[in-house]
Amino acid sequence: MGLGFLPIGLAFGALVVKAGLDWWWAGLSAALVYAGSFEFLLIGLVTAAAPPATIAATAFMVNVRHVFYALSSPLHRVTGRLGKAYGTFALTDEAYALTAGKQARSWPSRRILWMQVFMHLYWAGSATAGAPLGALIPDGVTGLDFALTALFTVLTIDALRDRREDHSTPALALLSALVARLLVPGQLLLTAFVLFTATLLARHCASRRRPSHA
Template identity: 50%
Template sequence: MPAGPVRTRDEVVTALRDSAGVGMGYVPLGAAFGILLVTSGLEWWWAPIFSVVIYAGSMEFLAISLVTGGVGLAQVAATTFFVNFRHVFYGLSFPLLKVRSPIGRLYGVHALTDEAYALLATRPHAQLTGPQVLATQILCHLYWLTGSTLGALLGAGVGLDVEGLGFALTALFVVLTIDAYRSAPDVGTLVLALGCAALALAFVPGGMLVAALTAFLFVLLGRYTLRRRRVA
């Protein structure tokens, strides 16, 4: 077998191994989303459509209430912007440049989720390849699509309850954060991040995430500038 296909296969296997933990969280949470969707009055086939077109866990849950509540496009756009605002910061350190295909990069932007970022951005970029990055994102997308579709079908068929399953995504991201810290421990950055989050929660509780990420960005830029001046 040619070296190229063998290497690509190995990269896909690596992506499958690395993303298995995400799948264990995505499938049940996606199922919860699918069940909630059909119990809200939508047909089951909306679940795969939402999961392919929107593919943003928290926004998909919100989209159910927005769609069923008849909210206007302006409010939908504003809600989407604030809910997914954190992705602006993700793009600063996500290894998207490893992907050479323009179509692949477009998909990479679309499939940039919290979990994909946690899996890939914390790795040394020199050790990553374009196929591995894309394979990881595609697998994560498939996990979510599978869970949401199965959940919608089950919800439509037997009327399952979703109470308590919504915490699965939070728990998953906490685990990924701990794992990322273990792979590259940085107490200073962790303390700064927690400090920004605490201050944002205290002073801007309604927009905590946006305020915390913005403050953290400026803190990191300030720290970087100070280090450059000391070196110079």
Template identity: 45%
Template sequence: MQHDVPTQLAAPAPARAPATRRQQITAGVRDSFSAGLGIFPLGIALGLLVLQAGLPWWLAPALSMSAFAGSLELLLVGMLATVTPLAAVAVTVLVVNFRHVFYAFSFPLHLVKNPLAKAYAVYAMIDEAYAVNASLPAAERSAPRLLAMQIACQTYWVGGGLVGVAIGSALPAPIKGLEFALCALFTTLTLDAFRSRREIPSVLLAGASVAFALVLTPGVAMFTALLLFVGLLLARHALAARRSAQEAADA
């Protein structure tokens, strides 16, 4: 004799309550911790470089507030110390920070509705903020979390610069070789690029750009190399797109 076994329907899992504004801000600050491990020491290097270049101490926080871009600020210290022409400074700012234009295509600025808050989100869209945000699931992103993470990152940078100024003022003699900090940063980024075979052509193009710039315009080699590299990257992208279109047409 067969008995019907009553089936018990599993109770639906309770819906997860949306995070409060305070929880989102806390999460944003927590997101910034990993980036802060790199931002704070570089800020210290900036403060030390400002003093060792013979520039006033307040230039460190002033640069960190007006031009929130680590690699560019380290470059500007040397350019200000050597009284580089304004046109050269403008070209450097344009070329070094031009990559941020492409960040805007996938950075979730649409989450920020307030015009002033959105303007700050654009201003504080540094490499570290972009990388941290890209690692988050789309469902967990929000305007308070994004802005809290960006404000925290800038706090690390400004605070590191002030700590560097304080350390530089207390040291009896300047630290030799500190100006190599920026070069060491880009060397590390280059080594990371070598680990991916897909990026090796870009590294080779960068080396070719530097070689040509040193031969053609040794006085302004950096600017020429940057412009050549951007042009070569655009050409590489066009060729890759054309090759993909050709393969799709043949298939």
């Protein structure tokens, strides 16, 4: 996963420079914001001089999914106040994907935290390195922003392989995203998560009411 961060971080650092921002924006954003997809959006918001309220609202809409991550992430196994605080801050999509698998259910606090620390370093280091390297990339090169989409695609494939016995949950997630895209395209993430949560609750209630057979 850390190696997967390298091209994305390099692409992010390059995009920062290409957008006309100072090179140190890349490292500062990667270290303090550490929000992946939102950081790509933040480039456009900063260059467009968007109002702080707009930036805050966008950050909430993009990152509200982390509220759902916290419901099933293994943060309860992380010890110490500082460890829990950092574990919450560094709960990225990739960290959640790694800790949600079957093999990670026995991971102790130390392994979870060190995994998050190294992923944070991979991201911040590659973004910082990508800023000066961005000047070497020709203006005609396109597709750097697709690196993030490619990583999410790989994470989805890994999640499907990990849940070979049950594809109904990924199917509900895909259906929720498609419905949200058709009905409320401007608020896709928030709408999709609300629909997905509602369908999961409905399925859970239906399974509890279903009589068991001896």
